[in-house]
Amino acid sequence: MKKVILGIALLAATATLWTSCKKDEKSVAPPEPGNEFLTTVKLVATNANDPSDVQTASWKDLNPDDLTPPDTSLAKLNLHANAVYNVQVQFWDDSKTPSAAITPEIQERANYHLICFDMDGNLNLTVQRTDQDTNNPPLEIGLQDKFTTGAASSGNLNVQLRHQPNVKNGSCDPGSTDADVNFHINIQ
Amino acid sequence: MNTHSRYAKGPFVFVCMVVLLAVLSPLAGKAQGCTEQIRGIIRDKDGAAIPGVSVMLSAKDTLSATSDVDGIFRFRDLCPGNYTLFLSEVGYAGVQRRLSLPGADSIANITLAEGTEQLREVLVTGQKRQEIATIAHVELAGNSLLEVRGKSLAESIKQLAGVNAIQSGPTLSKPVVHGLSGNRVLLVNNGVRQEGQQWGNDHAPEIDPFTADKITVLKGAASIRYGADAIAGVILLDPAPLPEQKTIGGSISAVASSNGQMGTISGMLQGAFDKKLSGLSWRVQGTLQRSGNFRTANYYLFNTGMAEEDFSAQLGYKWKFLNLSASYSQYNAKLGIFRGSDVGNKEDLLAAFARAKPITPDEFSYKIDRSYQSIRHQVFRAAAEHVFANHGSLSLSYARQQDVRSEYDIDLPYTSDSSLLFKPQVQFKIVTHTLDLAYKQPSVNGFSGIFGISGSTQGNVYSGLRYLIPNFRNYGAGAFAIERYETGKWMFEAGLRYDYRWLQVYQRNPTSLELYDNTYNYNSVTGTAGVTYNFNDHLSLNANFGTGWRPPSINEMYIQGIHLSAARFEIGDSLLKSERSYNTTLSLNYHTDKLKAQVDLYDNEINNFIYARYIGVVVNSKGANPGYQYTQTNASLLGADITLQWDPIKQLTLFSKTSLLRATNKSEHDGLVYMPPSRFLNGITYHLPQILRLDNAYVTLENISVLGQRYVNPDADAIPPPPGYSIWNARMGCAMPLGKKTLDLNFSVDNLTNLAYRDYLNLFRYYADDLGINFTLRAKLSF
Numbered sequence: 001m002k003k004v005i006l007g008i009a010l011l012a013a014t015a016t017l018w019t020s021c022k023k024d025e026k027s028v029a030p031p032e033p034g035n036e037f038l039t040t041v042k043l044v045a046t047n048a049n050d051p052s053d054v055q056t057a058s059w060k061d062l063n064p065d066d067l068t069p070p071d072t073s074l075a076k077l078n079l080h081a082n083a084v085y086n087v088q089v090q091f092w093d094d095s096k097t098p099s100a101a102i103t104p105e106i107q108e109r110a111n112y113h114l115i116c117f118d119m120d121g122n123l124n125l126t127v128q129r130t131d132q133d134t135n136n137p138p139l140e141i142g143l144q145d146k147f148t149t150g151a152a153s154s155g156n157l158n159v160q161l162r163h164q165p166n167v168k169n170g171s172c173d174p175g176s177t178d179a180d181v182n183f184h185i186n187i188q
Numbered sequence: 189m190n191t192h193s194r195y196a197k198g199p200f201v202f203v204c205m206v207v208l209l210a211v212l213s214p215l216a217g218k219a220q221g222c223t224e225q226i227r228g229i230i231r232d233k234d235g236a237a238i239p240g241v242s243v244m245l246s247a248k249d250t251l252s253a254t255s256d257v258d259g260i261f262r263f264r265d266l267c268p269g270n271y272t273l274f275l276s277e278v279g280y281a282g283v284q285r286r287l288s289l290p291g292a293d294s295i296a297n298i299t300l301a302e303g304t305e306q307l308r309e310v311l312v313t314g315q316k317r318q319e320i321a322t323i324a325h326v327e328l329a330g331n332s333l334l335e336v337r338g339k340s341l342a343e344s345i346k347q348l349a350g351v352n353a354i355q356s357g358p359t360l361s362k363p364v365v366h367g368l369s370g371n372r373v374l375l376v377n378n379g380v381r382q383e384g385q386q387w388g389n390d391h392a393p394e395i396d397p398f399t400a401d402k403i404t405v406l407k408g409a410a411s412i413r414y415g416a417d418a419i420a421g422v423i424l425l426d427p428a429p430l431p432e433q434k435t436i437g438g439s440i441s442a443v444a445s446s447n448g449q450m451g452t453i454s455g456m457l458q459g460a461f462d463k464k465l466s467g468l469s470w471r472v473q474g475t476l477q478r479s480g481n482f483r484t485a486n487y488y489l490f491n492t493g494m495a496e497e498d499f500s501a502q503l504g505y506k507w508k509f510l511n512l513s514a515s516y517s518q519y520n521a522k523l524g525i526f527r528g529s530d531v532g533n534k535e536d537l538l539a540a541f542a543r544a545k546p547i548t549p550d551e552f553s554y555k556i557d558r559s560y561q562s563i564r565h566q567v568f569r570a571a572a573e574h575v576f577a578n579h580g581s582l583s584l585s586y587a588r589q590q591d592v593r594s595e596y597d598i599d600l601p602y603t604s605d606s607s608l609l610f611k612p613q614v615q616f617k618i619v620t621h622t623l624d625l626a627y628k629q630p631s632v633n634g635f636s637g638i639f640g641i642s643g644s645t646q647g648n649v650y651s652g653l654r655y656l657i658p659n660f661r662n663y664g665a666g667a668f669a670i671e672r673y674e675t676g677k678w679m680f681e682a683g684l685r686y687d688y689r690w691l692q693v694y695q696r697n698p699t700s701l702e703l704y705d706n707t708y709n710y711n712s713v714t715g716t717a718g719v720t721y722n723f724n725d726h727l728s729l730n731a732n733f734g735t736g737w738r739p740p741s742i743n744e745m746y747i748q749g750i751h752l753s754a755a756r757f758e759i760g761d762s763l764l765k766s767e768r769s770y771n772t773t774l775s776l777n778y779h780t781d782k783l784k785a786q787v788d789l790y791d792n793e794i795n796n797f798i799y800a801r802y803i804g805v806v807v808n809s810k811g812a813n814p815g816y817q818y819t820q821t822n823a824s825l826l827g828a829d830i831t832l833q834w835d836p837i838k839q840l841t842l843f844s845k846t847s848l849l850r851a852t853n854k855s856e857h858d859g860l861v862y863m864p865p866s867r868f869l870n871g872i873t874y875h876l877p878q879i880l881r882l883d884n885a886y887v888t889l890e891n892i893s894v895l896g897q898r899y900v901n902p903d904a905d906a907i908p909p910p911p912g913y914s915i916w917n918a919r920m921g922c923a924m925p926l927g928k929k930t931l932d933l934n935f936s937v938d939n940l941t942n943l944a945y946r947d948y949l950n951l952f953r954y955y956a957d958d959l960g961i962n963f964t965l966r967a968k969l970s971f
Binding site: 059178 | 530531532533535536539547548549557558598599600601602603604605607608611617647648649650651653654655658659660661694695696698701703705748749759806807808809810811812815
């Protein structure tokens with residue numbers, strides 16, 4: 001008889017535990033508003049000899065976690081031949097309204113970030129980073145750059161944001177990729 | 189830095205060598221014949237012999253015997269020394285007895301009749317005969333378990349034929365049985381089905397292997413007793429039974445390894461009360477483990493350290509025909525993820541693969557930096573059993589598990605909100621309640637059986653900065669029956685189980701943030717039928733057919749995004765159906781004093797097998813990654829496991845374990861990904877004669893050869909499988925009686941030639957070599 005009582009007692013205790021659990025899973029936590037996703041890479045090129053000549057290009061993928069292809073319709077930059085441009089590389093979260101700027105956070109962590117550029121061989125463009133971090137000795141960052149164009153040509157410019165915690169040495173090799181996008185550059 | 193820490197290992201290794209040489213130096217001692225034996229008769233309280241009880245003897249190796257028709261069991265040709273005898277039988281409690289040979293009062297010949305009545309009432313905590321006896325199984329206990337102390341669960345059982353481990357670096361590994369892992373392999377720890385986040389390849393089981401006294405791997409569809417899912421196998425971890433005598437006993441184990449400069453200490457204390465508190469027994473146990481960066485043959489693996497702290501407590505009370513028990517355990521771990529595996533896209537991965545050596549700092553450190561995982565797993569279990577006069581029993585057990593896993597990515601999140609900065613990018617909390625009621629039918633006229641019902645509920649709360657899997661609630665209910673009939677040389681058994689599972693998934697619409705849910709119902713039948721024929725005392729054949737099912741797991745249904753460290757973009761499919769397996773195993777056992785052989789052949793045909801299929805390149809802001817979509821196919825896994833042990837002369841043991849597997853995707857006509865390639869383990873052990881006061885002294889040399897995996901779809905993986913390799917391991921050990929205490933010592937060298945190699949089942953083979961040479965000293969003091 002005792003076993004029956006004990007069994008019932010245990011069952012009752014369990015049932016209590018069962019029903020008393022909070023159903024935490026039903027209240028799905030909404031996305032953290034302050035958490036930003038890198039959706040957009042922007043190039044803002046200002047002609048060094050003509051501050052009114054500002055060209056922009058942006059590469060956008062608003063849904064990085066699904067299969068929709070990125071929006072590259074604006075990832076094109078028209079530059080004058082034989083000119084010098086001061087270029088800003090900007091990172092944005094455009095999935096938010098208003099858009100959230102990520103560049104300041106990268107600037108804050110500049111000591112382990114590096115922007116790397118790579119271009120098609122036929123593109124007459126040289127890129128020089130003009131900003132430096134606070135490593136000792138200081139290393140380039142690449143958020144601010146100087147683009148020098150040659151004769152008319154066109155091709156792809158690859159822009160990468162490299163994440164290099166404790167291993168930044170000026171080279172693009174160490175670390176991992178945080179962003180890797182292509183822009184079409186037209187020099188005319 | 190590098191050279192400094194490398195030399196720092198020197199004195200440590202030297203000390204180990206001196207200790208072992210001192211212990212083993214009288215190698216040239218005179219040989220002594222091993223002619224002792226242990227004999228016993230197993231009877232119930234009425235004096236009737238109990239046949240078919242499995243008896244294990246732990247010494248240099250774990251020997252096993254089964255009581256014959258007259259209840260008699262026998263171990264022959266034993267060397268003088270200390271032994272522990274374990275007895276187990278369904279419906280009876282496990283018993284453990286220590287004896288030494290030759291015994292002063294010839295206690296080598298023991299009769300357990302007087303203990304049987306008492307046995308029946310003791311708490312059943314383990315050592316039970318497995319519920320499905322006709323299925324192929326292998327186990328690890330005694331010295332074989334001592335030899336792997338300090339390793340993770342999956343690494344500990346990897347040496348068994350047909351068992352493997354899928355790894356993400358040196359500290360994260362999960363067991364693979366007959367080619368399958370994750371949810372397809374059930375872990376049952378101290379009677380509780382482990383419920384963590386086992387779906388991820390980089391989610392190691394949240395278990396302290398030191399709590400187990402015996403680990404059994406059931407290979408095949410063996411999940412009748414524990415629920416659906418286990419279409420590949422079940423791993424049972426059983427603690428030793430709680431003590432009956434009032435003396436306080438216990439053990440302390442210490443393990444020190446050169447690689448990773450890893451230290452492990454584990455202690456256990458147990459006892460029983462008498463007089464007014466008679467029947468009450470207890471055990472407390474705890475483990476601490478710490479390691480720094482592990483080292484391959486040529487370089488350190490940066491940020492591969494780990495820290496683990498575990499403890500458990502167990503209480504048992506036996507009152508007349510009632511056995512009550514309660515236990516609580518906690519597992520806490522912080523596991524560093526190799527820095528070289530942090531990649532953003534496939535180009536990073538290919539660049540890392542192309543390098544001869546990772547460009548991460550090549551230095552030793554105990555520091556665990558980002559990326560890392562932090563895990564806490566807690567289990568509470570309460571059980572009650574009533575033993576009836578007819579030896580049948582009714583048991584009820586309840587368990588609550590909570591698993592909290594936090595994963596921190598290499599980079600801090602992009603945020604201007606400082607409260608978010610140090611939050612884990614991924615966090616899961618899963619809470620599971622299970623209730624089981626089982627009736628064990630007494631053995632009458634050769635029939636015995638077990639019937640039961642079970643219920644469970646599980647809630648998963650995901651709170652991460654990036655999406656991985658959704659929240660869900662799971663309800664499960666099941667009923668099962670297993671019946672066995674033994675007559676003469678035959679044993680027949682059959683089992684049937686029905687499970688129902690209700691799953692509700694909760695999500696928010698990403699733009700409107702509106703809550704919505706999806707509900708899924710799964711139900712199906714698991715069945716098994718098997719037969720054992722004992723040709724004679726030495727030769728037996730098991731044949732088993734089992735069919736099992738597994739509903740899709742949450743990641744297969746809902747994962748979406750880049751899998752960091754694998755450079756894969758994965759997409760789930762919420763409409764996946766359940767998998768259905770048809771598993772046939774044939775197991776031939778031959779046992780004599782000189783030769784032991786076990787050959788297991790299996791054919792596991794799985795319909796609707798869920799796997800990730802390559803769908804082309806996926807481009808997002810991180811660059812281009814190969815995309816994989818979870819889908820279903822029909823798969824076939826055909827394999828053989830062969831275990832041989834031959835003692836040509838008394839002092840020498842030759843052993844061999846072979847695991848072969850051919851896994852095919854039947855609809856695409858090529859191999860399945862991440863299937864273990866053919867593996868051959870061969871070795872020789874020299875047993876030293878008893879010298880000084882050392883028992884069971886031995887020296888072993890073994891070779892592990894693994895072939896390259898040739899049967900794999902080239903699209904299934906970023907890079908082709910690595911070539912095969914062949915590594916050498918050596919170890920020696922002995923037991924030293926210190927009065928009533930025993931000190932077990934073991935010294936091993938893994939990867940003796942410090943070979944640089946990569947293993948196909950180590951997912952970090954893209955980035956670095958596997959581990960280099962490792963010296964380990966293990967000591968266990970039992971008192």
